[in-house]
Amino acid sequence: MDLSMPREAMSSTISTPGRAGSAGNVVELNEVRVVFGDLVALDGLTLSVAPGEIVGLLGPNGAGKTTTMDVCCGLRVPASGTARVLDLDAVKSPRQLRANIGVVPQDSGLYPELSPYEHLHFAAALYDLRQPKARIEGTLRLMGLWDRRGQRVSTLSKGMRRRLALARALLHDPALLFLDEPTLGVDVQGRRALWEHILRLREEGRSVLLTTNYLDEASALCDRVAIMDRGRTLICSSPAELRRGAGVALVLACASATAQVAASLRARADVLHVAESSHCVRVRPVNEAATAQIVAAADAIAKVTSVRVEEPNLEDVFLALTGKALRE
Ligand SMILES: Nc1ncnc2c1ncn2[C@@H]1O[C@H](COP(=O)(O)OP(=O)(O)OP(=O)(O)O)[C@@H](O)[C@H]1O
Ligand SMILES: [Mg+2]
Structure with a gap:
């Protein structure tokens, strides 16, 4: 039919x-x-x-x-x-x-x-x-x-x-x-x-x-x-357009002390959002220009072993627009 x-x-x-x-x-x-x-x-x-x-x-x-x-x-x-x-x-x-x-x-x-x-x-x-x-x-x-x-x-x-x-x-x-x-x-x-x-x-x-x-x-x-x-x-x-507008996220792999890195990055004015897991800190800079300083600041606290640039997801878009997570 x-x-x-x-x-x-x-x-x-x-x-x-x-x-x-x-x-x-x-x-x-x-x-x-x-x-x-x-x-x-x-x-x-x-x-x-x-x-x-x-x-x-x-x-x-x-x-x-x-x-x-x-x-x-x-x-x-x-x-x-x-x-x-x-x-x-x-x-x-x-x-x-x-x-x-x-x-x-x-x-x-x-x-x-x-x-x-x-x-x-x-x-x-x-x-x-x-x-x-x-x-x-x-x-x-x-x-x-x-x-x-x-x-x-x-x-x-x-x-x-x-x-x-x-x-x-x-x-x-x-x-x-x-x-x-x-x-x-x-x-x-x-x-x-x-x-x-x-x-x-x-x-x-x-x-x-x-x-x-x-x-x-x-x-x-x-x-x-x-x-x-x-x-x-x-x-x-x-x-796709929404993701483009939200800018990228950086995933920093740290040898240790991710909690300290995350806490220090959260206090920075050039950082929009920080999330942490056992070996990584995911950071969203306010703009791309801030990337180098953010990585350097993290590296000064705990050795950053790699930096991966990640496409933002819609959660990031929501966060960028409202300042809060979708499921808060
Ligand atoms: N019949 C109603 N009487 C009083 N308040 C209502 C009524 N229906 C909805 N609301 C309120 O209006 C607001 C919007 O509700 P709505 O159900 O449209 O949200 P929603 O986005 O569909 O949420 P959810 O994801 O939980 O389904 C909420 O604060 C809700 O409590
Ligand atoms: Mg509903």
């Missing part, structure tokens, strides 16, 4: 948080603010997703990722700002919008007593799909769940449950999907399988907004990553 959509015109535009409003995007959030009593969950968030793009929201717990998804799906009304999704106003037309999008919620939203087949049968009725049998079978086979179609969800692995949640989101063939932590709690092998399914969505011309806490996931899947903190997008760019 062919689950693919007519391929929409791919946009080559790389939009940035400040550029929402440009025509043709499937998601356009502009200055969205959401409050829960005194708590500001989204603080003027601006974000866009172009057709055929996978955009990731990366941020620590409580950054506002799920709230952003809820606004996009018409489940949360912002106090101010605008949310247009598939050219619909998410506040004014939430039902029409939800008929055209696929959603995998953070908690999967599955019924433990129902089987995969029953889940899709129920979803087919909700979406009023005609002749749903072939579509249900095709979707279950595609997601590797056909053999387990009659078993209760409570007996399935976490990876299978997430695949079922994705299968349910795909059943009505939506052009745009919202995946809230699609691989949460899934083991490495299960995550890889889910990644393949998500990457295939893009090959089929679909667009995806996903959230993740995993840096490798954001790098592997996303055309652009929006780094979020405290309800705001700090930056939105390709993973």
Whole structure:
């Protein structure tokens, strides 16, 4: 069965948080603010997703990722700002919008007593799909769940449950999907399988907004990553561009006294971040010019036997932007 959509015109535009409003995007959030009593969950968030793009929201717990998804799906009304999704106003037309999008919620939203087949049968009725049998079978086979179609969800692995949640989101063939932590709690092998399914969505011309806490996931899947903190997008760019902007890290192998080296480097103004292990100290200089002095300072405390220059990862990017680690 062919689950693919007519391929929409791919946009080559790389939009940035400040550029929402440009025509043709499937998601356009502009200055969205959401409050829960005194708590500001989204603080003027601006974000866009172009057709055929996978955009990731990366941020620590409580950054506002799920709230952003809820606004996009018409489940949360912002106090101010605008949310247009598939050219619909998410506040004014939430039902029409939800008929055209696929959603995998953070908690999967599955019924433990129902089987995969029953889940899709129920979803087919909700979406009023005609002749749903072939579509249900095709979707279950595609997601590797056909053999387990009659078993209760409570007996399935976490990876299978997430695949079922994705299968349910795909059943009505939506052009745009919202995946809230699609691989949460899934083991490495299960995550890889889910990644393949998500990457295939893009090959089929679909667009995806996903959230993740995993840096490798954001790098592997996303055309652009929006780094979020405290309800705001700090930056939105390709993973490669984000890494370029963060500068390199130096891994200094020390003969001894790594703790003293690390402590001394932490006190320096030209050092952004220091991490230590038994024989190495990993340092991020504020700029490349500081490299020589930093190595010399470390060498004066404990003999530095080698220096390796390492590409920054998204954790470094987050740290550079917020001054704190992603999982602090
Ligand atoms: N219904 C609610 N009532 C009150 N506060 C809420 C509600 N939903 C979310 N919040 C708060 O809003 C902030 C953003 O929450 P949100 O769930 O969007 O974060 P998140 O980035 O998805 O976090 P996580 O990584 O834990 O899923 C948090 O401080 C959260 O406690
Ligand atoms: Mg969340």
